Amino acid sequence: MEDYLIAENLKKVYQEGEKGVVALSGVNLSLKRGEIVVIFGPSGSGKSTLLHLLGGLDRPTEGKILLDKADISCLSDEKLSKLRNEKFGFIFQFYHLLPEFTILENVSLPSFIRGRGNMKIFEGRARSLLTEFGLSERMNFRPAQLSGGEQQRAAIARALINNPEIIFADEPTGNLDKEASDFFLKSICRLNQENRQTFLLATHNERIAKIATRALTLREGRIVKS
Ligand SMILES: Nc1ncnc2c1ncn2[C@@H]1O[C@H](COP(=O)(O)OP(=O)(O)O)[C@@H](O)[C@H]1O
Ligand SMILES: [Mg+2]
Known part of the structure; x- marks a missing residue:
């Protein structure tokens, strides 16, 4: 099967005042469609940076990112955010739900931004996803009124709303x-089997490795095992 997402010699240096912090120093990686790949590595090894670059949330200092053979590292900000909205889903450790909006609004938002259809359609899909994730009674609550596990389920629903090809999860x-983490793992397996969605997950959780097709380890900004 063809490679779907490829990173070539990715480097990231964060500028911290006078000196630069090297977060990634030449990462090569390729993912095929339908893979579930986990990235292990100690804190500070570059896991979040790698996910942010591959997911188009930040730009590499050097190197290329190819999605379906097209280089996405040189897209304009506008094109990159459109691509993210249509093809990528993100799940974060601290959920990043917007506190002033209800769960239903949070989950509908990416499809509202995408703008194909109307609010009724967006909310309909959000409702059915939330119901699927056991949150039918919580839709009109705000994030702070939910438990951690419930917020994470809402964050998964939000990541899925636009039916992304690839889902990036950072210490989910x-x-x-x-x-709650067993529920999360089951959901990933199901989505991967039903929709052939690709997953790239950064984690410390050894149990995630059991459902993965492959595990990589980052150390000091390099892949040391793959
Ligand atoms: N925005 C930033 N500015 C400066 N340094 C950063 C920034 N983000 C991450 N770093 C540094 O880059 C390195 C890798 O960080 P990160 O990708 O967050 O690692 P991990 O997710 O594996 O803990 C660390 O040394 C971290 O301090
Ligand atoms: Mg991190």
């Missing part, structure tokens, strides 16, 4: 208890 079970 970092704040979940065993039951």
Whole structure:
């Protein structure tokens, strides 16, 4: 099968005053469609940076990112955010739900931004996703009124609303208890099997490795095992 997402010699240097912090120093990586790949590595090894670059949330200092053979590292900000909105889903450790909006609004937002259809259609899909994730009674609550596990389920629903090809998850079970993280793992397996969605997950959770097709380890900004 063809490679779907490729990173070539990715480097990232953060400018911190006078000196630069090297977060990634030449990462090569390729993902095929339908893979579930986990990235292990100690804190500070560059996991979040790698996900942010591959997901188009930040730009590499050097190197290329190819999606379906097209170089996305040189897209304009506008084109890159459109691509993110249509093809990528993100799940973060601290959920990043907008506090002033309800759960239903949070989950509908990416499809509202995408703008194909009307609010009724967006909310309809958001409602059915939230129901699927056991949140039918919580839709009109604000994030702070939900437990960590519930917020994470809402964040998964939000990541899925535009039916992304690839889902990036940064320490997605970092704040979940065993039951909630097992639910998360089951959901990934199901989505991967039903929709052939590709996953790239940064984690410390060894249990995630069990569902992965492949595991990589980052150390000091380099892949040391793959
Ligand atoms: N915005 C930033 N500005 C400066 N340094 C950063 C920034 N983000 C991350 N870093 C540094 O880059 C390195 C890799 O960080 P990160 O990608 O967050 O690692 P991980 O997710 O594996 O903990 C660390 O040394 C971190 O301090
Ligand atoms: Mg991190």
